[in-house]
Amino acid sequence: MPALRISAAVRRLLPAALALTSLFAPGASRLFAQDVATANPLPADVDQGKATFEQRCSVCHGLDGGGAMGPNIQGIPMRIGAPVVASTIKNGVTGAMPAFGGQLSDAQIQQVIAYLLTLTRKDADTVTGDAAKGKEVYDASGCASCHIIDGQGGDSGPELTKVGALRGPSYLKTTLLYPGSDLPQAHVFLETGGLLDYMFVHLVTNEGKAYDGTRVVESSFHIVIEDAKGNFHSFRKSDLKELKKEPGKSLMPSFKDKLSGAQIDDLVAYLAGLKGAQ
């Protein structure tokens, strides 16, 4: 069963890992010499790229590329190189991002990259706290009993080693104040949205035994949840007399009344700075 947890963590962290590794790949600085559309994009290419982006990419990366449940990718070709972006779009990231190679032509991918280059990274979503103080808040507030950073901590909540590469500061703050209010999507299909991660589930078996937990995986016939102690429970739906999904609820407590505003900001600054081993 722990394999499920590992794969869930990995699939959330891979895009950042890929992007960061590529920064140091040989040749990454020779940005987009061979890519005609991006080297000298025509307005029509940018327009087509915008249209394709809005259709295919905005669900995860936001309509302006500023990030939603997926990372901010404004201007990303400038930072990691157009060939790496092209290859990521084409091949996807296992478990995290679909491969668009069968859906988008090379020309369309280049158009998307041309459009991404026009998006200047906005830093409206900025960090105001002190990351060093934030680490003290993290250690003092019991966060590590449910979260792993750099291999340390409990695993009933999501691993946070690279959370800063995946989530913006405002998203992190919202989650600390109102856990469960804006759950990330586990994965996104091209034409149907994906299911939410960390869905809070209350269920009662036909024998009357009740369980609360976070959904690990679900099919039309089965569901596996993880309780607050990190134990997995697997059920056939036909063995349940009640199955209630409660988005908005979470096994994680709200820190709204437990920490001051300044402490929250410090904690956000700490988490936003967690980008994983480079």
Added chain:
Amino acid sequence: MKTFRYALALGALLLASPIYFLAQNVPYERILHAANEPQSWLTYSGSYNSQQYSRLKQINTKNIGQLKVAWMYQPGKPVANLEASPIVADGVMYITEPPSTVTALDVRSGLRLWTWSPTLPEHVVSIGLYATSRGVAILGDSVFIGTADSHLVALDAKNGAVRWNVHVADNAMGYAMTGPPLALKDKIIIGSAGSEAAVRGFLDAYDPKTGKRLWRFWTTPRPGEPGAESWGPGAYESAGATTWNNGSYDPDLNLIYWGTGNPAPDFNDDERPGDNLYTCSVVALDADTGKLKWYFQFSPHEDHDWDSDEPPVLFNAAIDGKPRKLLGFANRNGFYYVLDRTNGKFIAGRPFVKETWAKGLDANGRPIPAPNQEPTLGAGTLVYPSITGGVDWTSPSYSPDTGLFYVSVHETGAYFIKGTGRIEEGPPKGIVGGGGIRALAGEQSYGAIRALVATTGERKWEFKMLAPAWVPVLSTAGGLVFSGTDEGNFFALDASTGKPLWEFTMGHSARSNPISYEIDGKQYIFVTAGNAYMAFSLP
């Protein structure tokens, strides 16, 4: 002496019985009377009426709990987008492997007898579609496939040797074949995909012996032809209305029924004013000539990508006490339709999923548009159903035992974003016109198998699923309905009540017609998922 010779011949036949089973001959009469040999599966949907129904009943509501995997086949190399439905005849199963490979399997063991792959160009154009194949057709001792680069190829059914190979349409311009051909008495019918590349749709008939083209029906009219007034100037030439799935055939009326796809560009309708005939329609063509007998357009002037390429289901039933020849269609636009298949007249229709784009249907079945449901720039307009429609291309099933029409539905909406791109000269670079959708989160969507009264569309029962699924449906005389979930469950429901009776986790969603066949007195249920082709049977 003569008797002796007959005895020798008989002895030779008996000794050679395995070879006998591999000697393929499926004349038209066998497909015509497919109902008489439920042990076979001779055309894409099991019969010309596309009912996706099997008369076999060894596997039934009493013993379904014992169903087990009997064999599995996996291609030599992993495949993507497996949507292949098989043909089964005389001990052999013909399947396709993406993109355009044909493989023959021994139906007892699942072992491969032969395989054939075309030489595809290095770059196959597949705009708005997966380069895959939904299956082959069989006629006589040949099998026929439409390839990803738009060739129609005839193979020797016994060994896969190429008999002929004709170039049907220009793949560089976006024409690509994914749908199975339909074999008639003396014709092979095949269409093409490519609406997203702004090709002009057509349906073709070929001589099964020579590959000579016998007729072509263009799915959009030229200036001067009836229906041409439904387009802006010149728009018919790059209009879409492609024919990328299988059709149906009524031998008594000698009519072919085929669905057509969306207009192009899909999300930018600025330069195609009018109804845009014959997009998003079902057309009835004379099988001998390819001439249009009638058409019914489900979604006039469509701009939500609601192709109408699901195989039309033909059935006979009483309407107001009178026996009628009917056509049932659960359309991607969210409405279920009952038409008179002799003349295309609308009989009944109603939504089978949540829809917000039409206030209803008028007396002729034409939708009454609801306001503010067009794609818009920027964040888009929320419309139900989503781009995938109430159901997309995946076949429904009709059971003559229950009179019910079973369909795997998508209950979801999406924000539709208007495109601003125009159609340009030359080979297409990608989906023309731009625009598209933003999907709702998964928790706001679900799927279901719904049983509709075939003559009215009234819902009899539903079986809810976690997510919208892309799995066709099979119903059987054993009182069962087979289909699958998007999460990878394959399951059987009670055809009368919708109660789940059996389930198997395949590890990947199915994307092909579940079918049934029989060999050595044993019934099998067959389906594909991921890389696996699986046959199930009782122990």
